[in-house]
Amino acid sequence: MKAFGKILGLCILGLLLILVALGFALTHLFDPNDYKDEIRQLARDRAHVELTLNGDIGWSLFPWLGLELHDASVATLTNPKTPFADLQMLGLSVRVLPLLRKEVQMSDVRVEGLNLSLERDANGHGNWEDIGKPLPTTTADPTDPNAPAVTEPGKPQAPSRPVKLDIDSLTVNNARVQYHDARTGRMYTAESIQLSTGAVHEGADIPLKLTAFLGTNQPVVRARTELAGELRFDRVLKRYQLEDMRLSGEASGDPLQGKTVTFSAQGQLLLDQSANVAEWTGLKLAANQMRALGELRVRNLDSEPQLSGGLSIAEFDLRAFFDGIGQPLPAMAPGSLGKFELVSRLQGTRDSLGLEDLTLKLDDSTFTGRIAVDDFARQALRLQLKGDTFNADRYLPAKSEKTANASAAREAEVQNSEAAAVASGESPLPDAPTRGAWSDDRLLPVERLRALDVQADLAIGQLTLKGLPVRNATLKAQGQGGMLTLQTLAGGLYNGSVNTQGTLDVRPETxxxxxxxxxxxxxxxxxxxxxxxxxxxxxxxxxxxxxxxxxxxxxxxxxxxxxxxxxxxxxxxxxxxxxxxxxxxxxxxxxxxxxxxxxxxxxxxxxxxxxxxxxxxxxxxxxxxxxxxxxxxxxxxxxxxxxxxxxxxxxxxxxxxxxxxxxxxxxxxxxxxxxxxxxxxxxxxxxxxxxxxxxDRDGLGQVAAKLAGDRIRDKIDEKLEEKLGDKVDPKLKDALRGLFNR
Structure with a gap:
């Protein structure tokens, strides 16, 4: 028995030596670079892509199946001369024996200089849509034993056991991704992409770090970003987590008018496809001096997504924030928009977003209620707010220089007229004013109002408008399609009341x-x-x-x-x-x-x-x-x-x-x-x-003449009465009076 075991051991040792010798011979005597043309043809026939191998191919067989590609590119068969992807080097190696058990045990995977170009032409067709597709004139030969198997319609396929992954690390250096849309001329880029991970094992935490420079051309915006966290995934349960996620960076560009925005985001991300749920818990956001906390949850991912969650924005200077992002607000009263704070429950769908149970603090005012966009496409804005106090005057833009000069000229004209007047009224009648009293500055954003779909219901305990203190003010308004209707603007004013209704039609040019x-x-x-x-x-x-x-x-x-x-x-x-x-x-x-x-x-x-x-x-x-x-x-x-x-x-x-x-x-x-x-x-x-x-001197002269005439008539009446007495018929007296009064 001992002899048999010894013989068996020698046989196995001999086989191993033969395999090692065969691997050594294959890797040293067989050069894959001699078969580049066959490899390219195989890529055309099986993967339906145009593979170009300008650099050398390096490889090893046992115990690692290793591969290195240098200076390679891939194009579609429909446009073989324009690669959509190229790279400087790809290096990976896989253990041979675990492959027999459908286990992928890899050493470090390195990708150097990957360049991916995605383009959509003027007809809306993307070059990535042709990847893996044969030419229209190419048909598979049914007698070819190497042709891919065709699945019969309706015949169920046996489920395949997922491949188990085991990778020591993944490194991507100096990668670039570009997307260009010929219809709009817009371009999006991600450059200098650096990705590094720890050991990749399913069901275990995978540390990762990703940096990139992002950019667009319409408008011109550049951003530096860095992402870090712990990735965990389970392909069977379709569950993916990014724990302790930290995103940070800086952005600049034309919309920011030379200013820089520093931003960051943190939290725990979860995507559970089996439960159709996505979550972002422990959410922390920051942009310059703005700070926010919250959580988000999306349900029904595969049908009608439903968003819920909460958001809390700490008090910050809203005017300084807009100045910091290159969007300065119009000049207002000192201190306006200096304090802004918000707490709300979020609720939304794919087409809408609502801030429910809202508490909004703006300077000295506090509002509660609801702000929502019921339809993003129609800009359907809905407002239902109650406020304690609100001074609208402090948020009105300051007068333009032209308007201020006109107002000053008119005030001077009024002062001159008043100075010419004296209390006794002896001064001449003031001249009629000639200076315009009103501004010709543009009053309404007509283009925005035409696109607006709004319903507003506001109630304010104390509203100040044009210096008037309106108590218990209510405002109800709606607008759609360029027709805005003020249903009511009412409230108590001093010891009285005021009520206004009206319409604003911005559909015509004027x-x-x-x-x-x-x-x-x-x-x-x-x-x-x-x-x-x-x-x-x-x-x-x-x-x-x-x-x-x-x-x-x-x-x-x-x-x-x-x-x-x-x-x-x-x-x-x-x-x-x-x-x-x-x-x-x-x-x-x-x-x-x-x-x-x-x-x-x-x-x-x-x-x-x-x-x-x-x-x-x-x-x-x-x-x-x-x-x-x-x-x-x-x-x-x-x-x-x-x-x-x-x-x-x-x-x-x-x-x-x-x-x-x-x-x-x-x-x-x-x-x-x-x-x-x-x-x-x-x-x-x-x-x-x-x-x-x-x-009125002229009018007074007419009055004096009338009074003089009345006095003469009175004296004539007295004389007639004295001379005639009762001796003359009254009708004759009246006739005589009429004769003298002519």
Whole structure:
């Protein structure tokens, strides 16, 4: 028995020596470079690719099946002269005996200088789509024993046992991938790709590190990236994990206007294809000074993906962030957009994304609710927000230099008119203003509004808009296809209320605007006050208006303004306008006396002021102005030119005058002045109010002539009555009076 074992051992040893000798002979006596043409033909026939081997082929047989390719390229059979991939060197080796057990045990795999070019032509066809495809004229010979087997339709194939991988390491140096689309001219590149891994074993953690330079040409953007983590995969369960993932880098380019963005991302990534789930937990994001935490989960990967998760963005300076990425925001009030913070639950699909249960903090304001894009293709924006306070004025862009210069010129014109006016009213009537009061800067982003699909429902406890504090403000609006509808903008204003509806149609070349406004019991001075002057009038305003205009600037809208309005102003005061003194001056002229006293008050109170306006191309005409002042009734008609904020009014004042013993004798009203209408003329900048009013000398002369005629008629009546008495028929008396009155 011992002899048999000894003989068997010698036989096995002899076989091993023969195999080693055969391997030595094959690797030293057989040169694969002599069979490059056969290898190329085999690649055409079996892999349907054009393989070019410009460098040497190195190989080993046992115990490692080793292969080294140098300076090789691969092209499709349809375009054999244009390689889609080439490399400087590929080196790998596999243990021979484990291959018999369908186990791949490899040493280090090295790839040097891989260059992969992917192109889509003007017809939308990609060069990678032809990889592995035979030429259209090539048909397989069914009698060829080396031809690949054809599977009969419907015949089930026996499942193959997956190959077990065991690789010491994988290294890729200086690789490049390029994608070019001839239809759009866009190009995407990944250059200087460096990939290194540890031992590759299924079901075990595989450390990896990847660096690359990414770029695009439309727009020009360059980014340096680095990715590191621990990869684990299970091909049977179709489960892939990247643990302790760390992505970092820097980006620059045309959109960043010379600025650089530093970014990073961390977390645990999972793709479970058997459960149709993908997750990103422990998510950490950073871009310059912005920091965010969260988690993401996507279900139903194979049908209708559903996104859920959460996102929390720590407080940061939003204005500084946009400046840092080369997108400076328009100039606003100091401190605007200095604080931004967000916490939200995420929910989305392939076509939509919603920020649910949102808490958004912007400067001194806090909003809760929902912001969503229901359809990315239609830009369907949905807003449902509640806020505590919001000062909209601090976010309005600053005036342009052109507008600021125009405003300064107009203010100077108004100041000159006011300086020329004196309290006593002796100065000449102010000139009508000529300076435009409105900006011609572009007002609306028409192109973006035409593409907008929006539904907004906002509620704000305290809204500040154009300096007006609106309580419990509500805004409901919607827009689609270029038609935007303001369903309501309402709230409490001081002790009154305001409500506005309207439409904005941006479908035509010139935008069309229509507004309907109702104001109830709101102090009018808060609408018309300016920074440099006190309001010319005070009182509680009730207003109903229906206006329309067209254009894309303040100037164009005002110059095209048409519509109607009616107003009532109660319990009011004409500020810094002693209308009583103006009237006394008129009465003194009629009395042919000189006023002795000084004006006793600066303001003129009134009980009610009402009227209606008709707007035609920015000119507001009023024919029924009525003001009720104790002892006075004022009627007027004229125009307000909104284009230059100027007025031109003729006012008639019916007075009782001063009849007491303390009244100035020149201002006392006798019986013949009761009910007489005294004329005023008001002309000048609207900001001057009643300070722009003067006695109408021409009209006053007509009144004096009328009073003189009335006095003559009274004397004729007295003489007729004295001479004729009851001796003459009354009809004859009337005839005689008519004769003298002609």
């Amino acid at each position: 935008p069309q605007l229509a507004l309907q406004t109702r104001i109830d019991k709101v102090p009018v001075e808060n609408f018309i006050k300016s920074q440099n002057a006190n309001p010319p009038v005070r009182g509680l305003l009730n207003l109903n208006s229906n206006l329309s205009g067209s254009g894309n600037s303040q100037k164009a809208l005002v110059e095209s303004l048409n519509g109607t309005a009616s107003f009532v102003l109660n319990d009011g005061v004409l500020v810094n306008a002693n209308l009583e003194q103006q009237i006394c001056r008129g009465i003194s002229v009629l009395n042919r006396k000189t006023l002795n006293g000084e004006p006793r008050g600066k303001d003129t109170p009134f009980k009610e002021l009402n009227g209606s306006l008709v707007f035609r191309n920015g000119l507001a005409s009023n024919q029924d102005l009525l003001v009720r002042i104790p002892g006075l009734t004022v009627k007027g008609d004229g125009d307000v030119d909104l284009r230059v904020l100027g007025m031109d009014y003729r006012v008639g004042v019916v007075v009782e005058g001063e009849q007491g013993t303390s009244a100035d004798p020149a201002c006392q009203v006798g019986e013949r002045f009761v009910g007489v209408e005294l004329p005023l003329r008001c002309r000048g900048p609207l900001e001057m109010g009643a300070k722009a009013c003067r006695i």
